[in-house]
Amino acid sequence: MKLYGKDSLKRRLDDIAKCGRLPHAVMFSGTPGCGRKIMARYTAQLFLCGNVGDNGPCGECAACRNVEHDNHPDVIFVKRECGGKYAMEPLRAALRGTVIKPISGSVRVYIFEDCGDMETLHLNTLLKVIEEPPEHLRFIFTCENTSVIPETVMSRVTAFEVGATSEEDCKRYLCDNGAEPSRAEELSAAFSGNIEKCLKALEQDDDDKKTDELALLKTAQAAAAAIGRRDGFSAAAALSSQRGYSDLAEVMGYLANIVRDALALKVGEPAEFFGKEEARAIAAAFSQEEIVNMLNVLFEVEKNEIFNISTSLTAAYFTSKIM
Numbered sequence: 001m002k003l004y005g006k007d008s009l010k011r012r013l014d015d016i017a018k019c020g021r022l023p024h025a026v027m028f029s030g031t032p033g034c035g036r037k038i039m040a041r042y043t044a045q046l047f048l049c050g051n052v053g054d055n056g057p058c059g060e061c062a063a064c065r066n067v068e069h070d071n072h073p074d075v076i077f078v079k080r081e082c083g084g085k086y087a088m089e090p091l092r093a094a095l096r097g098t099v100i101k102p103i104s105g106s107v108r109v110y111i112f113e114d115c116g117d118m119e120t121l122h123l124n125t126l127l128k129v130i131e132e133p134p135e136h137l138r139f140i141f142t143c144e145n146t147s148v149i150p151e152t153v154m155s156r157v158t159a160f161e162v163g164a165t166s167e168e169d170c171k172r173y174l175c176d177n178g179a180e181p182s183r184a185e186e187l188s189a190a191f192s193g194n195i196e197k198c199l200k201a202l203e204q205d206d207d208d209k210k211t212d213e214l215a216l217l218k219t220a221q222a223a224a225a226a227i228g229r230r231d232g233f234s235a236a237a238a239l240s241s242q243r244g245y246s247d248l249a250e251v252m253g254y255l256a257n258i259v260r261d262a263l264a265l266k267v268g269e270p271a272e273f274f275g276k277e278e279a280r281a282i283a284a285a286f287s288q289e290e291i292v293n294m295l296n297v298l299f300e301v302e303k304n305e306i307f308n309i310s311t312s313l314t315a316a317y318f319t320s321k322i323m
């Protein structure tokens, strides 16, 4: 498991684990997004890996790989409900499971996330097992701030503070996970190295792109519908409404698919792309020769850089050539 910017904490844990002195209950605290969850999983690897060495868990054995991919049968995540609260029943169910002996490892590891949000009743229930834990159990807790955790619990766990990730480490993480370097740099600076917030922003980027893509597809469909009605003015208006040439080029690409479908329909083959209705209208309104001409004009526009100058010029040229 690759950790980013957690070198000193990792070294401390590795050293303790190497001597076989990893405590049976640990608590990771720190601000949301600082990496508490990954430290919890890393510690689960330390508990379960059969080849812990100077550099911590080997990362290659079945136990390490299963923990990393969240499918180790002896690692139990106890999470909050959707509303952000812990419910009593799942917690009780988890605790009832503590009598089960490890399935594939030597110990069973319970990870309780965000236990600062647990009510006293929940914490007291937990206390019973961590006070005198059976030999085969290990507990990992995470919280934002240890000051809200009762002393009775804190006195039974070994606490580690997870520091913030530096902007540089955050950027490295984002780039390693497929982000554009410039966007990674921008986000790590904006969110001061908070990986979780950066990932949320990247997800938003992807969503925005999807919406854009759909908008472009719809524009192509609108232009195709206008062409099917032999309404050159509306077709040009739809095409020239694009923000820039790259958007227009993409709309033209989608439009070419619809026109190609119209040609397919003309020769008795089925339509394949988005905008089949529009393809049928074009096939009905134009001759085969006219449709081939449309395709040629579309390819011409796509190849000719002169159209980079203006989207309205391109739209006007295209519609005048095909109508």
Ligand SMILES: [Zn+2]
Pocket (backbone or CB within 6 Å): 049, 050, 051, 052, 057, 058, 059, 060, 061, 062, 063, 064, 065
């Ligand atoms: Zn291992």
